[in-house]
Amino acid sequence: MTRTNRTAWETAGEKYVLERDDLLSQAVAGGSLHPFELDLLRDVLNDRPRVVHLQSGDAMDDPDLVRAGAHSVLGVDFSAVAVATARRRAIDLGLPCDYVVAALPHVPVRSGSADLVYTGKGALIWMPDMTAWAGEVARLLRPGGHFFVYEQHPANPLWTWDPDVARIRPDRSYFGRSFVNYDFPANGAVEWQCTLGGIVTALITAGLEIRHLAEYAEPFWRMGGVEAAAWDGRLPNSFSLLARRPS
Numbered sequence: 001m002t003r004t005n006r007t008a009w010e011t012a013g014e015k016y017v018l019e020r021d022d023l024l025s026q027a028v029a030g031g032s033l034h035p036f037e038l039d040l041l042r043d044v045l046n047d048r049p050r051v052v053h054l055q056s057g058d059a060m061d062d063p064d065l066v067r068a069g070a071h072s073v074l075g076v077d078f079s080a081v082a083v084a085t086a087r088r089r090a091i092d093l094g095l096p097c098d099y100v101v102a103a104l105p106h107v108p109v110r111s112g113s114a115d116l117v118y119t120g121k122g123a124l125i126w127m128p129d130m131t132a133w134a135g136e137v138a139r140l141l142r143p144g145g146h147f148f149v150y151e152q153h154p155a156n157p158l159w160t161w162d163p164d165v166a167r168i169r170p171d172r173s174y175f176g177r178s179f180v181n182y183d184f185p186a187n188g189a190v191e192w193q194c195t196l197g198g199i200v201t202a203l204i205t206a207g208l209e210i211r212h213l214a215e216y217a218e219p220f221w222r223m224g225g226v227e228a229a230a231w232d233g234r235l236p237n238s239f240s241l242l243a244r245r246p247s
């Protein structure tokens with residue numbers, strides 16, 4: 001399964017190569033982090049954290065994390081294409097960011113080396129085992145370190161993209177285990193499901209203390225050209241969570 005998803009992501013990552021110049025200008029301009037991410041992370045970023053960015057993907061958040069105070073960012077992603085483009089951009093911009101190719105949930109990064117583990121924006125749906133994933137997050141954090149995620153709400157895949165009325169897809173269940181996603185950028189990859197309760201419980205079981213949990217009507221990303229009624233402000237489409245490994 002990991003191999004199918006990895007191949008899908010290597011293909012999707014070619015977009016980052018084609019859009020290299022555009023992404024470079026966007027990285028200089030900033031604005032990848034949502035203002036509420038910056039608000040929620042302000043105190044943590046003021047302490048100049050060493051950040052581990054799990055599933056760093058196009059890595060567009062990393063220049064913003066550095067500008068907002070991060071000492072350094074180590075991105076981890078199993079797409080060699082995404083890692084190569086992110087590393088090239090960091091060199092071009094002279095940023096203290098580096099990237100490694102590795103597959104979660106077991107990554108070759110030292111235990112306790114992160115002051116902040118950052119992830120999200122389409123990351124958790126690729127994790128089949130939330131318990132193993134949360135355990136890896138906790139392992140990477142130093143005692144007192146923080147974990148932050150801004151992510152698609154687990155209910156979001158249930159909504160149709162009908163423009164007139166929000167409907168529930170007949171082929172999906174909030175309590176389902178997985179489905180194949182044929183939309184870009186998944187391109188046939190298997191998306192895993194976990195309820196919000198499942199995510200929170202996995203983090204608590206891994207030993208983290210939840211500091212903040214909020215649900216939002218706005219998706220973290222809108223597919224271009226789609227105006228879904230499900231995004232009109234009445235349904236949950238994304239969430240943010242801040243947790244801490246006890247000292």
Ligand SMILES: C[S@@+](CC[C@H](N)C(=O)[O-])C[C@H]1O[C@@H](n2cnc3c(N)ncnc32)[C@H](O)[C@@H]1O
Pocket residue numbers: 002005009010055056057058059060076077078079082102103104105119120121122123126127
């Ligand atoms: C939608 S992207 C989101 C990443 C990033 N936050 C962004 O905004 O680009 C999902 C990323 O997860 C990576 N990924 C999926 N499964 C993975 C795994 N098991 N281990 C490491 N990376 C994985 C993919 O290569 C992809 O870059």
